[in-house]
Amino acid sequence: MSVISDTAVAPARERRRSGRGVWYPYLLIAPTMITLLLVSLVPFVYAIYLSFHKAKYGRVGDFIGFDNYAKLLADPQFWNSLKVAGLFVGIAVPIEFMIGLGGALILNSGVRGRSVLVPLLFIPTMMAPVVVGLLWKIMLAGSWGLISYNLLERFGWLGDQSIFASPDLALYALMFVDIWQWSPFMMLAFFAGLQALPLGPYRAAAVDGASTLRVFFKITLPMMVPLLAVIGLLRLIDAFKVFDTIFILTGGGPGVATQSPSVLAYKMTFEFWNIGEASALAVLVWAAFFVFCNVFYQIAKKKLNAF
Incomplete structure (x- = not known):
């Protein structure tokens, strides 16, 4: 019984020692998370940034606070x-x-x-x-x-x-x-x-x-x-x-x-x-x-x- 237990635990112990067991799940989801970050979160944060600036005709101007929101609501x-x-x-x-x-x-x-x-x-x-x-x-x-x-x-x-x-x-x-x-x-x-x-x-x-x-x-x-x-x-x-x-x-x-x-x-x-x-x-x-x-x-x- 102890032989089987040692055999089963050894690979896990080696993975923990090498660090692979800790980082392997994150490596698997990393491509998806990076893609979501680049195509979703970054553009959205930039949109928030633009909403507080005078952005027209492809140029980003001065910070104007909530003026864009006020114009939109009116x-x-x-x-x-x-x-x-x-x-x-x-x-x-x-x-x-x-x-x-x-x-x-x-x-x-x-x-x-x-x-x-x-x-x-x-x-x-x-x-x-x-x-x-x-x-x-x-x-x-x-x-x-x-x-x-x-x-x-x-x-x-x-x-x-x-x-x-x-x-x-x-x-x-x-x-x-x-x-x-x-x-x-x-x-x-x-x-x-x-x-x-x-x-x-x-x-x-x-x-x-x-x-x-x-x-x-x-x-x-x-x-x-x-x-x-x-x-x-x-x-x-x-x-x-x-x-x-x-x-x-x-x-x-x-x-x-x-x-x-x-x-x-x-x-x-x-x-x-x-x-x-x-x-x-x-x-x-x-x-x-x-x-x-x-x-x-x-x-x-x-x-x-x-x-």
Whole structure:
């Protein structure tokens, strides 16, 4: 017994003596941490630095304190962009959530052709946002788009202009595109969660004669809460900062009807070269989400046992 113990301990003792056992885990994660540091943390710290300086037309000027933040908070376009993002997130994400959960429950019920249907559901989510934007720009284009010509115009719902040129409908069209692309992702994520649930509680509920609705609200939903909370939070953050599809389909127009904070920051930087104010916008959005995510985490942890 002592021989086996000495044999097992010897390599570990040698690794500790050489120092490899201490530094080896850090060496493994070093490439990832260095990459994150260079492409994420350093640019963000520099953005904070720029937000406190007069940075315009590619030149960084004098320190001006909170002037960029004051100008931004007094800009009606900033508040309009928050309104656009709030409407986008408040309407699109709950619909995606409900479609995803409902579709996952249907898939989990043993629907026929599931082995073929599940891979097909991956297609919209796997498509690049730029490709999605170009696809729907063609589908809903003016008087010749496949959907706009055969459906919208034929039933008198839209005139000769594209739906993306309508100040009243453009944002809702963007929501529809986002729902089309990301509902399958929510569905597949929730379906994977349903497949991982233990069978014991369901067998006990079947013996007790519990109804389908009671099983869902008393067993399925409580066990799914951690996954629902995480996926919902990630999707909310992603929807708030959406840029690609808006930029391709409307460019933030018509006017500022679909101008999200991401599109506004892009225009400030690359059209007006107001880099200091754009950096202040980025910092404010980050700070707002930092607070929101911390509050969400604490509530989900204490009330829902999600983390």
